[in-house]
Amino acid sequence: MRGEQIEERSLTYAQALNEALREEMQRDARVILLGEDIGVWGGGGVFGVTKGLLEEFGAERVRDTPISEAGFTGAGLGAALAGLRPVVEFMYVDFSMLAMDQICNQAAKIRWMLGGDVSVPLVIRAQQGAGRGNGPQHSQSLEAWYAHTPGLKVVMPSTPYDAKGLLKTAIRDDNPVVFLEHKLLYGTRGPVPKEDYTIPFGQAAIVRQGRHVTCVALSYQVHKALEAADVLAEEGIELEIIDPRTLVPYDRETVARSIMKTGRLLVTHQAPERAGFAAEVVMCALEDAFDYFDAPPLRVCGKNVPIPYSLTLEAAAIPQTEDLVRAAKRLVEGVPLGGRRS
Amino acid sequence: MRGEQIEERSLTYAQALNEALREEMQRDARVILLGEDIGVWGGGGVFGVTKGLLEEFGAERVRDTPISEAGFTGAGLGAALAGLRPVVEFMYVDFSMLAMDQICNQAAKIRWMLGGDVSVPLVIRAQQGAGRGNGPQHSQSLEAWYAHTPGLKVVMPSTPYDAKGLLKTAIRDDNPVVFLEHKLLYGTRGPVPKEDYTIPFGQAAIVRQGRHVTCVALSYQVHKALEAADVLAEEGIELEIIDPRTLVPYDRETVARSIMKTGRLLVTHQAPERAGFAAEVVMCALEDAFDYFDAPPLRVCGKNVPIPYSLTLEAAAIPQTEDLVRAAKRLVEGVPLGGRRS
Amino acid sequence: MTRVVRQPPAQPLARTRARLEGTTLVELTGLSRDRLLGMYQRMALIRQFEEQAAALYRAGRIRGVTHTYQGQEAVAVGATWCLTEEDYITSTHRGHAHVLAKGADEKRCMAELMGRATGYCRGRGGSMHIADLSRGILGANGIVGGGMGIAVGSALASDLLKNGRVTVCFFGDGALNQGILHEVSNLAAIWRLPCVFLCENNFYGMSGPVDNMLALGPDGFKGRAQAFGLPAVECDGMDVIDVFLGVREGVERARAGEGPTYVFTHTYRFLGHHVGDPLTYRDKEEPELWRRLDPIPNFGRLLVEQGLASTQDLADWDQEASVRIAEAVRYAESSPEPSRDTLLEGLFG
Amino acid sequence: MTRVVRQPPAQPLARTRARLEGTTLVELTGLSRDRLLGMYQRMALIRQFEEQAAALYRAGRIRGVTHTYQGQEAVAVGATWCLTEEDYITSTHRGHAHVLAKGADEKRCMAELMGRATGYCRGRGGSMHIADLSRGILGANGIVGGGMGIAVGSALASDLLKNGRVTVCFFGDGALNQGILHEVSNLAAIWRLPCVFLCENNFYGMSGPVDNMLALGPDGFKGRAQAFGLPAVECDGMDVIDVFLGVREGVERARAGEGPTYVFTHTYRFLGHHVGDPLTYRDKEEPELWRRLDPIPNFGRLLVEQGLASTQDLADWDQEASVRIAEAVRYAESSPEPSRDTLLEGLFG
């Protein structure tokens, strides 16, 4: 699929993001970074995403902020309205709740609300997700909230390649973009071309092709889905894995086409199941391809519970490879669910 | 359905809420109210919900707060942990974004996070919804965000009867409850018994019975659905209207049973469609009754756009009776949608 | 509820009159006669705008909620008279006056209030969202405190882009209790951003009286600025010249790269919080006392005394203002409603 | 990046020593000998706890992030020594010490850090969420500033329930820039709530140095309290007695119904922000300077000088502390992991 763009060089997800930031800052002097501990801490951010940027671009453009999430997000928005292209960082997406008004009442609405002609070139990057024992207030996944807020674009890259290309697109976009990075992905490696490239929003990636079950996976779950696919392959079940990459805009066609082939849909994300984005994925697919469903769609998502600290409990709270394997088998075996007429 | 409890007295929704607050404050001295302009403004709140309570219970228990949403919500939470049963009010739910950390990182998680033994008897009341020309920052519906947050109960009464009974249940509940009132409902009237009664959470109300289409409607949309049902009845189409009343806990059985009868599902709320609660309603129904669906489920929800100020645009942005009528007909006529096999 | 009746300053324009001993208004302010007269004219225009807006609201021709500004005109005009067209302001829910003072077109403002396609927001925002980026107006705001972040952001941009622009951030006494003000005050201070925090204390939030809602120390309002090491000025918000001089101090400091300043103005809204406010929370006598300080006729008298205008001029300008606003209303009324098909236009661009 | 090296006070316990001229520690503090010795013992216990926590973290036996407190012990102990068991505290991400000082059981604390079913949160919260409502510990908190609202809320409850309880709200210098502090300071002031805002200035957020991040006026930290008309005390946060006396002022004021007080303590974390902090942002020399002020041995020496303890006693208590903590580790290690089936238990109750 994306094979033609792949070359030899391999980077981590964090390095890919770092490269995107660096290149965009070199390209456009209006790009600035705002966030906590993005400059002097450890040479550039808790996960190294802003590594070396303070040294290269100076403290004017790489601003370590006080612990004032609402304030510096608002500052990013105002700066975007007044000619800069700020990239604001939340160290953990959980902290974005402190800036919810700035993000969802202000940034999301201002372009449309003022008639549609105002540019709001603001990127809000945040690290999210569970799996590292960071506990209930440092492990959430909030994409559903942002996707539910008209006026925001929402991006969730799952590979270094996508991370770089999508972040560049985000920075060049004239609309507010919420860019969600999963904490377990920073250390993952993958091919990333040296040359400048961008990835358009609204184009899903078919990460693996298969005939039996369509699996729409968000962010880190793409990797769980790949693991599950390997296991399932041994039993002759082919998973087709689709990574939407951006939730807003959302590429419903690619998913619908896949279901027309497989007749089965499995959706997975780490965020809690209830009112999560998986339900939206299913709903869109029903709207587009209802008659192709041979079995009720399934969700394999986070439990409706805060993310626990303990290893055992955390693992139980978030969707695992085995859960995906089990769900895929259930879809294929057509085990009756709920009120299925026998 | 709820006929047996109905007696002659009729109250407005605002009066019913006011009565619930008054009775619970009389019953339990630990119940206090916190919010902006709930005391001296107009004799008790912008919509009269807290009318007369300052006079009856004094300024210690009916606290007009400064404009400090995060601060007074936090204060409500702390007071709940330390022996009171606070009811915190947001004048508009849009302002709850300023207190998102207090609601979703703190209040929602604290009981579970501390092991499950802590009581958090906190009620968060908020007025929400569109239809009065209050514009983009005063017309939102945020139930999906709260329903997506584990640890919160979410209540959305659509009638004066439910408003009173559910608010009493909320105040007596030892968990944080987000209680969402629609601005267009305050002036609506309905029967409300004098005697003390509560309505259990997690029990949907079948507001109107019908054989052809199940319509799950939230809050104000219940009334739009009733209007639509009248129109449809003339054409021989029977709508069965279900008001879940509480989104968390959610009564999936009642909805599933209805679909087993009708084979068709229509879901309506004012909040934006994308990643709204309607998708969750559909998903639960698919899990429970996939094989009973004779047509793809439909959503009739808010457009994915901020709520406009102008009358014309606002009406276009939120779901209207005609939209429900049209959707119900489409369901019944079985017009092919998306990829339906012909 | 005991209600305090707030006593206005004893004499209208007392501070300006004191400063005028031995000098003229032109010398005192460094403003040309035209600019000085313009202050009167703009205040009169704003007053007419608000009166008409209130009347239209009462007649059911404006929907939602409308917050008018009668009584506070000296603040909006005094402050914006320190600014160039390129400078920025952020405004509030009570924003008509701020944007008109900064040069917004009254026709498009009125059209917005009436929800028309020709309004500043194409009818999408209404009263609380008027903006005009071409004039540095970064928007009124429906969220109390909602513009404060934007204000330090535009100041940050000006600082980095070195374009010399200053941002004035308007907000009310009620907004003094929003946490974001604390955050952005600190940010603006540590980064020495070119902005002026302009508080309009009209003594009430909606019903919340400043005495009960606002904790202050021995330095009063100024203490809220001093906490961040920021200089603060207090002005008579019923005196357009006093506001002008106070805000100018801040603007000059900002342009000189010396960072932010707080300006606290004490003023009064003659009418309710919004049109239709039951006004249960304040004494009926209080507005009467303050009306004697009405910034418009009092400033008019001063202009006459200073030989800058005649009584007839004032009457003419009042008349002109009402003609302009009547035209604005006609413009709005003859403008089309936005069409349903435009609903989704420009959500992203 | 120029890094300022922050000079500690010249002499350990300088303020306490000055106050002791002509009196004794028992007289100065009004504390019994046992309570005074208890201060040492509790500080030693906390130090041991933190050392072990750091070691276990490094050994991969504690997951997530662990923020330890070595160097700051005088603050937690000095402050909580003013409180009864019924009084409340709210704590922070760096909360082990606060909760241990307030009487939490070190076994259950350690079990929580190790994610065990016997931990205070049944392993659900980890290091940042330990609470014990039976001892008035309303919880550590993973959100900087996250406990401040809770603190004024418990103070509000105490006020209404007239149970005489005081709340101490712990937070760091970094948290001084969170907006909610502004909101709750105002709330607590206008409602005269019985609480003490206790700031532990250890000169850094994570990497953010207080000099760059915090704008202060001529009154320094105290100006942040004065803005709300609140009294403020500044204490040597390396001196348990100075902290005790400062916080006691606030607690007494609160119990007397006179409202909130701010206490600013200046202290130092000897180690990184969390275990594993690369410490790129501060000079290596700085912690060395501050270690000379180490609150534990210095206070020990004072106890010996005052004839309240012998050197041997100190050594014994240090030993006891390490035995207790070793036991706590054993307890934690022998405790079961929470079972998967309990995941959803008590989400609602």
Ligand SMILES: Cc1ncc(C[n+]2csc(CCOP(=O)(O)OP(=O)(O)O)c2C)c(N)n1
């Ligand atoms: C965050 C938020 N909280 C509450 C409101 C409701 N509200 C609108 S204006 C207002 C009072 C504002 O008072 P102040 O800042 O003094 O401005 P004034 O109305 O006096 O001009 C309130 C409470 C709001 N719009 N936004």
Ligand SMILES: Cc1ncc(C[n+]2csc(CCOP(=O)(O)OP(=O)(O)O)c2C)c(N)n1
């Ligand atoms: C709202 C929020 N923002 C950021 C963080 C990440 N963080 C954790 S501790 C910390 C520094 C806190 O500094 P301070 O308040 O001085 O406490 P200290 O660590 O020095 O004890 C930061 C930025 C957080 N946990 N919560």
Ligand SMILES: [Mg+2]
């Ligand atoms: Mg006001």
Ligand SMILES: [Mg+2]
């Ligand atoms: Mg610190």
